[in-house]
């Protein structure tokens with residue numbers, strides 16, 4: 315069993331190769347650079363360094379969003395095309411779940427991974443480790459960080475760990491709403507770990523590759539406007 | 551016996567997801583095009599984000615269909631040719647990354663192709679090219695005269711300074727409240743109208759092969775506006791015919807002038823607007839008197855965006871030794887003379 319994991323859904327670019335119960339290698343950067351130029355060479359280098367060839371891969375796991383529309387499409391397109399052409403399963407994992415998986419493993423409480431989505435909004439969800447397994451308590455969403463923290467204050471009684479590279483942008487809002495109930499992960503936990511992504515998908519069943527698409531959370535802007543103008547209700 | 555050459559082409563520069571397989575540069579083994587036109591119609595034009603989303607949905611389906619149609623597997627391919635640009639960056643990225651994934655996973659050479667080179671090479675699927683030649687490229691985003699002294703060598707001798715001819719068609723169509731895409735509707739209306747409005751022709755300075763259509767577009771809008779203010783109506787057929795006459799006269803006269811100056815053996819029509827009946831007819835008539843020059847006009851399905859043309863151009867680029875590595879990126883402003 316040799317699994318390749320790919321994450322280009324936000325600024326961090328991640329590739330991991332795991333085999334059986336071992337992490338063979340990982341590559342992560344957190345740069346405002348073009349994923350399309352760097353991701354395939356990163357995959358190629360990592361596989362070469364680990365002395366593995368594409369034909370040996372048994373599964374591909376990809377971070378499916380939410381995140382940058384263009385970024386997540388690059389990873390998903392590569393993952394789909396490789397998995398389909400090598401005739402191996404493809405598994406998509408929430409980009410937020412990957413962030414939560416690394417930071418919150420030994421945390422007794424809930425985990426709220428977040429990615430800034432401008433104008434006071436964040437992509438976030440609520441996760442929790444239960445008997446060593448990461449579970450989802452509140453689905454991934456796009457929400458004002460002020461609304462999100464107010465809702466958490468209302469409903470959640472346990473401590474909540476916040477994590478993500480954009481944490482500094484929302485820290486004041488979080489602290490104002492939750493006080494000491496809010497905990498903050500260390501900077502070294504901010505990046506999604508591609509090895510976590512690989513293990514999150516390791517035992518999951520493959521999805522239908524042809525119809526696999528990113529989880530954008532939001533409709534395309536033109537679509538949303540058109541639905542509004544035509545008096546249709548917006549879903550998703 | 552010489553081994554056959556099989557090239558896969560991948561094209562996602564705008565709103566068609568297309569994959570094709572070409573044998574020996576000239577024979578179509580598969581040519582699959584998934585058009586998104588129905589999805590974009592209600593927006594009155596191509597919405598880049600929606601186009602990109604559709605490409606992700608379609609890409610592996612279309613690759614699979616093309617291989618099935620050609621009855622080949624990936625290991626039969628000599629190269630994968632992909633549109634590097636120009637086009638919508640988010641849309642191009644899907645084709646480029648799918649092509650890179652295939653190239654890496656199956657150790658297949660990767661060949662970058664310029665979209666317009668593809669349009670020109672659609673002609674090689676009709677007949678062998680003879681050099682030197684001239685190509686008139688007319689599409690939604692391009693209006694160019696390209697001179698080729700040999701295979702895979704492109705020299706732009708004239709191009710639009712503002713709107714592409716196709717853009718002007720779309721804008722005039724909107725003025726006439728015709729549905730998107732407007733070009734075919736204007737072409738159809740023009741067949742029933744007469745050139746009565748005497749709209750301007752932009753010849754630009756003496757000896758220039760450049761084009762300009764923004765003045766013409768404004769003249770159409772003003773003519774409609776002024777007529778409305780006077781309470782008159784202009785027959786849409788006549789407006790369409792007058793507009794189309796003006797566009798075609800400039801395109802054809804400049805093409806003929808360049809043909810004479812560059813002493814070419816062939817003239818190739820290329821690009822989506824090459825489907826225009828008025829343009830085809832006028833060119834055919836003009837060149838019927840020139841016995842020493844062959845005019846080539848591809849069938850409609852090879853004029854609009856497709857991947858067979860990308861594979862056809864890719865075949866020549868492959869033979870020229872042009873390769874991309876895995877850092878290949880989408881380049882929305884790619885220069886056609888780059889790989890000369």
Ligand SMILES: [Zn+2]
Nearest residue numbers: 665689822855
């Ligand atoms: Zn085109």
